[in-house]
Amino acid sequence: MPVPRLRFAVSLLAATAFACVPSASARAAERRAIAVAAAPLDRAIAVLAEQAGVDIGSAEPGLARVRTRGVQGRLTPAAALDRLLAGTPYTAQRVDAASFRIVRRPVARAVRHIAPSPPPPPEGPPPEIVVTATKRETSRLRFPGALTILRSGATRLSGADPASTMDQAIAASPILQGTALGTGRNKLFIRGVADSSFTGPTQSTAAVYFGEVPVAYNGPDPGLNLYDMQQVEVLEGPQGTLYGAGAIGGIVRLVPQPVDLSAVAATVSAGASATQDGDPGGDLAGMVNLPLLDGALGLRAVGYHVAEGGYINDVRRGLRDVNRTTTTGGRLDLRAAPAHGWTIDAGLVAQSIAAPDLQYAERSMRGLSRASVLAQPFDQRYLLGRVVVDKRWDDGLHLVSATGLVRRDAASRFDASRQAAVPPVPLAYDTDERSRLFSHETRLSRSGANGAGWLVGVALIRARDAYARQYGRPDRLRDIVGVTNRTRDVALFGEAGVALSPALTITVGGRLTHQRTDGDPIASLRTTNYIRGRSTTRLDPTLGASWLLAPRLAAYARYQSAFRTGGITVAQGVGRVADLLPDTIRVAEIGLRRDRHGPIGLAGSIGLSLTDWRHVQADLVDRLGFPYTANLGTTRFRGLEGNLDWVPLSGLRFATAVFLNDTRVPVGSGPSRRPGDSVPNTPRVAASGSVGYDWTLGTDSSAGIDAGWRYVGRSTVGTQAPLDVSQGDYGVAHLGASWTRDRIRLTATIDNLFDGKGDRFAGGNPFGLAMRSEYTPLRPRTIRLGGTVAW
Structure with missing residues (x-):
């Protein structure tokens, strides 16, 4: 078996060792809370398998190159998997009550004298985009406020590009502004909440977080590189309720x-x-x-x-x-x-x-x-x-x-x-x-x-x-x-x-x-x-x-x-x-x-x-x-x-x-x-x-x-x-x-x-x-x- 196929066949065996449920058939039939973010298809399937408590395997070599939109809701494993694979070249085959196999969809071939077939059932609504910065996984459509999500594939924020910085995020969205003193000492502004163009001991008007933790309290944005970043979420401010002092701009x-x-x-x-x-x-x-x-x-x-x-x-x-x-x-x-x-x-x-x-x-x-x-x-x-x-x-x-x-x-x-x-008198002003x-x-x-x-x-x-x-x-x-x-x-x-x-x-x-x-x-x-x-x-x-x-x-x-x-x-x-x-x-x-x-x-x-x-x-x-x-x-x-x-x-x-x-x-x-x-x-x-x-x-x-x-x-x-x-x-x-x-x-x-x-x-x-x-x-x-x- 080629290495890519072996790697994925092993990697997508679901994490059911920790699931405490009475039977495989009950596992496959019950609805569960599913929240799988947009990601390459191989990773998204692995997350879905863990959340749904089922086994999902595949020997297909191209799953990592397909990006899925994700899926959210209280769904059965089969329904969640169908939504996840919608619009992709792959489909799911049921192996047993709690196991699925991902295979490529068959290619339709032209034959003569095909009797008319009824139209396929209408496709269900696509999965909603989930905003995790709201701290309770709210769908983007129903979030009561202004927000921007910059995702690889939809903007120039490519996770494979080592040159990706906050400057690319600013260029991708007019709602973001910033100074240009230099990387590591720039100030960020959101939706016009800009106090001044200079850095000093005051808090920034825009709080920057790396995952769940803040990257700074006072001073400028430290200018972290965005290589291997999944997405950048911008919640326009103020965000005092969820994030406290220093989030007056968002x-x-x-x-x-x-x-x-x-x-x-x-x-x-x-x-x-x-x-x-x-x-x-x-x-x-x-x-x-x-x-x-x-x-x-x-x-x-x-x-x-x-x-x-x-x-x-x-x-x-x-x-x-x-x-x-x-x-x-x-x-x-x-x-x-x-x-x-x-x-x-x-x-x-x-x-x-x-x-x-x-x-x-x-x-x-x-x-x-x-x-x-x-x-x-x-x-x-x-x-x-x-x-x-x-x-x-x-x-x-x-x-x-x-x-x-x-x-x-x-x-x-x-x-x-x-x-x-x-001649000029050399004088220096240093800050530490x-x-x-x-x-x-x-x-x-x-x-x-x-x-x-x-x-x-x-x-x-x-x-x-x-x-x-x-x-x-x-x-x-x-x-x-x-x-x-x-x-x-x-x-x-x-x-x-x-x-x-x-x-x-x-x-x-x-x-x-x-x-x-x-x-x-x-x-x-x-x-x-x-x-x-x-x-x-x-x-x-x-x-x-x-x-x-x-x-x-x-x-x-x-x-x-x-x-x-x-x-x-x-x-x-x-x-x-x-x-x-x-x-x-x-x-x-x-x-x-x-x-x-x-x-x-x-x-x-x-x-x-x-x-x-x-x-x-x-x-x-x-x-x-x-x-x-x-x-x-x-x-x-x-x-x-x-x-x-x-x-x-x-x-x-x-x-x-x-x-x-x-x-x-x-x-x-x-x-x-x-x-x-x-x-x-x-x-x-x-x-x-x-x-x-x-x-x-x-x-x-x-x-x-x-x-x-x-x-x-x-x-x-x-x-x-x-x-x-x-x-x-x-x-x-x-x-x-x-x-x-x-x-x-x-x-x-x-x-x-x-x-x-x-x-x-x-x-x-x-x-x-x-x-x-x-x-x-x-x-x-x-x-x-x-x-x-x-x-």
Whole structure:
């Protein structure tokens, strides 16, 4: 027997050793709670076999190349398997009362004088897409709020591409925005909830999660690589009820590929890239999945190294392509299934980022160039450990207990030289950030039909963030005042969805939080003396509704609030600190969502949101370039978003999305702000569109092509001089092609197809912002050739 067939025949024997049921026939006849996410068909069948308590085997070699949409509901094993295989070249044959075999569907042959046969029975509704970020597995159609799911195969977020980063996620959805200071120090924004363009000690407005645990508490997005990622889920905010402080704009949840307990698998991926008038780049990554004890214990290891070629020249120092960035990291996950319904996942994520210089240029200079006295490097070391205990009962009850530990150390330098002097006086401004985070959450939930169900949970967070600063000549740096904050957060949260009728479901919930933050102005990272404190106890409610207007069309409405913690922060002027107030946000939204009926058809959504944001916290810089943090006041804005996903025929897909934002800042809402000022770094208009086509070349090969375009409207880096500098207002296109044969996949992509010259971010070095000449250009036209081999 060939190795692929032997591997799959062994791997898909179901995990029935832990099922406690009276007989095989009873097992096959009873309905069970089934929730199988979209995945390659071999993995999806293995998960279904475990959940249904039956044996499913196959000797077919091509199952890993077919992607299924998943299946959800209370179903018999036979019905669940039929839904899972709908639209695929395979069908299920019953072997006995509790065993099935997957075989290729027979090919119909033309014969003469065939009597007319009755039409086949209508196909049942396709399985619903399940959103796991809601913490109780709600179907996407019935979720009462705005959300976006970026999945491999539907977007450019390919799990086989080592170059996949959060920049690809931002490009795929206009609802996401971000700064462009550099990987590991960018800020993410969701639906226009943007506080400022600079990183500092405040919490981000968008919380990023790796599976069930947060990746950070304060500071920027650490920039984790998305290689071997199953999907990215974006829940638009606020998400105070489910995720607590720091989720005022929403959450981004990275969902990694899980450990497969029944199949040996491995991939090796590599790519080479060339940037016009820039440095070449390259990437190398690999994954291995090993069952250590069939059906009970396994591990999955991922490693990657990505080098992005530079394209910025420094004319003063006579250097070319100074902004090269290198990312090296990996993940190790261990999964155990000690008993029926139980899984225990333990994982480690490690990643380092090294950038020898910043990626901004100066408008007054020819080409993509600038003049700096000093190099401005960045270095980050990131480590995340997690343990997740999961228990599913046959009646739908679901227990999750997740614990995470995060350690992040980052160092930056900015050129603060007095360039007007002759010769220039070299001065450096250095920051040293050290963050430690412990998080724990335990919750119990039950999912029902039509969006009904409930959950209750408790969460604990302990965070310590130190932000130290030095200033002066590079060889004689002196400490200046920084800040250390220590936060303890305890919360009790719950949510319930009640189906008043099959069409109407009401969701109510709330989160009771007690939080204390103690801070200390420091000039080193060794402080243990906390001299100030602030305690906050608050209730953040949520109220939502989902109304099924047609079998695949639903309306939704939602109200929710959230907050970010306050504490000691660096104030305007060297050597000063301030006590930051918590900021609060309230959002009301309504919308319509349509899911596709079958593999062909139209899906999409449209939504309107109203936001009220008070005591806005923002990391800013003064006219001399020194960063500080302040409360800016109140802002209110409206947002309109929509997306369409149309599959007119098999293999052909059109997609488009748009986000419109209207901001009005009341008089007196912050220092030097005027009525009509916009929230920084959020364009009034953002849009994207793409078209793709996949076709089969033979029994074991296929090809595909895709093209896309996105537009980022005008915004400003800040709301007051000298930060009211325009950025954005550009369009950028990409083109890609792929060829797959058996387990080999080759790809070719061209980013910035027409070599556009747009400004991604009108900043870089805070000490040069007063000159109003800095900008971060689009990466010039870049061609990447890549390949993946899977076993």
